[in-house]
Amino acid sequence: MRPPAFWFAPGSSAPAILLGPLQAVTARATARRLARPGWHASVPVVCCGNVGIGGAGKTTLALDLAIGLRHRGLAVHCLTRGYGGRSSTTPLRVDPGHHDAMLVGDEALLLAEVAPCWVGKDRTASARAAIAAGAQLLLMDDGLQNPGLVQDWPLLVIDGTVGFGNNRLLPAGPLREPVEAAAARVRYAILIGNDITGAGRRLPPAVVRLHADLEMDPALAALRGRRLLAFAGIARPAKFFDALSALGLTLADTQGYPDHHRYRPSTLDRLRRDANRLDALLVTTPKDAVRLPPDLRATVHVARVSLRWHDTAARDVLLDRITAGIG
Numbered sequence: 001m002r003p004p005a006f007w008f009a010p011g012s013s014a015p016a017i018l019l020g021p022l023q024a025v026t027a028r029a030t031a032r033r034l035a036r037p038g039w040h041a042s043v044p045v046v047c048c049g050n051v052g053i054g055g056a057g058k059t060t061l062a063l064d065l066a067i068g069l070r071h072r073g074l075a076v077h078c079l080t081r082g083y084g085g086r087s088s089t090t091p092l093r094v095d096p097g098h099h100d101a102m103l104v105g106d107e108a109l110l111l112a113e114v115a116p117c118w119v120g121k122d123r124t125a126s127a128r129a130a131i132a133a134g135a136q137l138l139l140m141d142d143g144l145q146n147p148g149l150v151q152d153w154p155l156l157v158i159d160g161t162v163g164f165g166n167n168r169l170l171p172a173g174p175l176r177e178p179v180e181a182a183a184a185r186v187r188y189a190i191l192i193g194n195d196i197t198g199a200g201r202r203l204p205p206a207v208v209r210l211h212a213d214l215e216m217d218p219a220l221a222a223l224r225g226r227r228l229l230a231f232a233g234i235a236r237p238a239k240f241f242d243a244l245s246a247l248g249l250t251l252a253d254t255q256g257y258p259d260h261h262r263y264r265p266s267t268l269d270r271l272r273r274d275a276n277r278l279d280a281l282l283v284t285t286p287k288d289a290v291r292l293p294p295d296l297r298a299t300v301h302v303a304r305v306s307l308r309w310h311d312t313a314a315r316d317v318l319l320d321r322i323t324a325g326i327g
Contacts, residue, residue, distance in 0.1 A: 002258045003054055003235065007174040008165045019172035026169040030145055030177040038150040039124045044137050046153040046322060048190075049144025051182045052174035055235030055259065056159040057192040057214065057307075059107045059287075062141040064307045066115045068319050069137060074326060077135035078111040079126045079149075080142065082119035084260030084291075091120040091129040106260060106287040107141055115139070124148045136326055144185075145176050153322050156182060156189040156207070161239065163197030183207055188318060192307070210314055216247055217304040220283075227252040227280040228301075231271060233261025233288055240285055244303065252278040261291070268296055 006013040046065065050056040062078060069076045085105035094104050094112040101109060104119045111117040116133065118126040127138055127149050144154055158164075165174040179202050183189075188208045191200055200209050227250050232240045237256030245251060253274060257263075275282050283301040284292075292300065309315045 002256075003174060006166070007053075007168075008162050010166070013166070016166055016168055016172045020168065023169035023172050026171075026176070027178060027181075031181070034145065034147050034177075036147045038147045039127070040150045041127050041131060041138060043131060043135060044152045044322060044326065045127070045140065045149055046137065046155065047140040047143055047151040048155050048157055049140070049142055050157045050159075051144070051179055052165060052176060053170070053235075054159075054162075054174060055239075056157040057190075058157050059110060059141050060214065060305060060307055061155070061157055061190055061192070061212075062111060062139055063114055065319070066111065066139055068315070069139070069323065070115060072319065072323055074323060075134050075136040076115045076139055077130035077133070077137070078108075078115050078117040079123055079130065079138055079140045080105065080108050080111060080117065080119055081121055081123070082108050083142075084262070085119065089120060089122045089125065091118050091122070091126040093118055093129070093133070101291040102262070106290045109290045110286055111141060122148065137322070144182060151185075153188075154186045156186040156203075158189060158191045158195075158199050159236075159239075160191050160193035160195040160197070160199065162236075163195070163199035164202065179203075208314075208318075210318065211310040212307040212315075213310075214243065214305050215308040216243055217306075220244075220247055220249065220301070220303055223281065223283070223301065224248055224250075226250065227278060228283050229253045229255070229271070229275045229278055229280040230283050231255040231257070231288065232285050233257035233259060233263070233291070234285055235259045240303070243305075244283065249283075252280040261288075263288075263291060268293070272296075 006015045048058045048062045066076050082105035085103050094108045094117040096112050108117050108119045118130050120126040169175045183203045190210045192212050241254045289302045
């Protein structure tokens, strides 16, 4: 689905007010789920999660941490439910050479590029399988509201551009639980981008705040002067398009699709025709690229993104604390 605009509109909109009474249902359901006892893994569990629906940068953070932890010599295994794929209860270790996004989801394929990745609806089962395969640390992409696996290091990821939206719970807003409830469980919050909504001020003093920015691949500078047709099927396609414009790239057209969009042949044919008509190059996100057929993927420019930490020493302190006592 594409998040409705009123979720991120300032003030009180009519839809948010009308749906307001249903917030209590969401809050109670989440609280009951979180009250269930979880399984304590024999290795540390790190969770990159958020309070609301949509892309706050969880996968980008998980990739960054996985690389940093592996550089410390740890056998890191990633866990994800595999959104956009055919998730099953039985854990599946992702093989990028044989599995596609239709089966395991786009995020799992990206994670599997840097560390072993397990997909499954039952994160506890995935954790057991990963530990049996030699994992020394488990890194969850999403799942802050999932109680099945006890999280030693729950990290709250916040998109500074939208913060907590209209601060309302589903379906009146984008939140899965009250901000205060999530903040009470986390040790660290990672704010990605400028905190223009003041989301960091909503957190209690005990929560350590780290700041980072999304940084586009410098290789994209080679596309300056060329016309581009940018397309994306992510939570907020406009965020991707704005980032390209900020690099000084010329966008002849933009086409946004819902998160985890499955590109049909007719859509791909239209993208090709539009690019030819506009004399433009196709450019997309890594998450979208892994959902494309190989023949088209080879002709599309992929705008890779990474995290640029404001304080790399603070990020290293976090990794040191996570890894303390392992080995």
